[in-house]
Amino acid sequence: MKWFVVFLLAFATASAGILPKLTPVHPKDMKHSGSIVGRITNGQEATEGQFPYQVGMSFSSNTGSWWCGGSLIGIEWVLTAAHCTSGASAAIVYLGVTVRTKPAQKLTVSSRNFYQHASYSSLLLRNDISLIKIPAVTVSNIINTIALPEVSNSYSTYEGEKAIVSGHGRESDSSSSKAKKLKWALLDIVSNTVCSDVFGTAVVTNNILCTKTEGAVSACNGDSGGPLVLNGVQVGIVSFGASSGCELGYPNAFTRVTSYRSWILSIVGA
Known part of the structure; x- marks a missing residue:
């Protein structure tokens, strides 16, 4: 019996930091009241052409539909999150989408064009x-591409830098209204240790980049797949946050683009 108790204590100690203190969840899958479409929580309203790389997408499947963000990284390519394309049969792609209901261009693509x-x-x-x-x-002042990090053998952690996230995610945890305009926020990038203290090292790997959400400023439901941009270069893709809500001060987590430059190039070419 003593051995068993010691084993349990050892397991608990070893797993502390590995397992999450809070359940991480993709923003698309957050519980909410009302529509899945809203705005960045407590962000600022974008002006037309401020984020010409921003893409909005309405995904559909035989079980429902959902909204995600993305970025135009080439005249034929949109970068987004796998949890956005997963299970979808098609997507309506909105380009030049400062006003969500009035995109400059709208395209429909099937899942045959998804590279998950x-x-x-x-x-x-x-x-x-x-x-x-x-x-x-065709690129213009309201539809244009965003640069990706150059291919390199080493990259900065970006810790301490400020980066911009943009999207049509919910304005608040209680919001049920649809966004009419794109929102954006400036977020502080933090070390992965800050993030893993909340979500655990089993989830927060070196392929993740995290930001603070001080003042209840955060990416939220509807922002999934959207870009995190630092000095004109996309460094992250909105991936997950705390299932308990967007305004509680828990970190946002992003797919770290530098970890996937070779994968991206293998599909889109140089």
């Missing part, structure tokens, strides 16, 4: 990245 990471895990929230091929678009 083969090792995406909905259980551990790993490899949460997808590409979508769309008909070639």
Whole structure:
């Protein structure tokens, strides 16, 4: 019996930090009242052409539909999260989408054009990245591409930097209204230790990048797949947060784009 008690204590100690203190969840799957579409919580309203790379997408399947964000990384390519494309049969892609209901261009693509990471895990929230091929678009002041990090053997952790997240996610945890305009927020990038203290090291790997959500400013339901941009370069993709809500001060987690530059290049080419 003593041995068994010692074993349990040892297991609890070893697993502390591995297992999450709070349940991590993709923003798309957060429980909410009302519509899945809203705004960045407590963010600022974007002006037309401020984020020409921003993409909005309405995904559909035989069980329902959902809204996600994304970014235009080439005239034929949209970058988003795997949890957005997972299970979808088609997507309506909104480009030049400052006003959600009035995109400059709208395209429909089937799941044949989805390139979801083969090792995406909905259980551990790993490899949460997808590409979508769309008909070639013409760039303008309201539709344009965002740069990705250069291919390198080493990258900065970005810790201490401030980056911009944008999307049409909910304005608050209690919001039920649909967003009419794109929202954005400036978030502080923190070390993965801060994030793993909440979500555990089994979920927060080196392929994740995390930000603070001080003042209840956060990505939220509807922002899934959207871009996190630092100095004109996309460094993250909205991946997951705390299932308990967006306004409680828990970190936002993003797929770290630098971890997938080779994967992206293998699909879209140079």
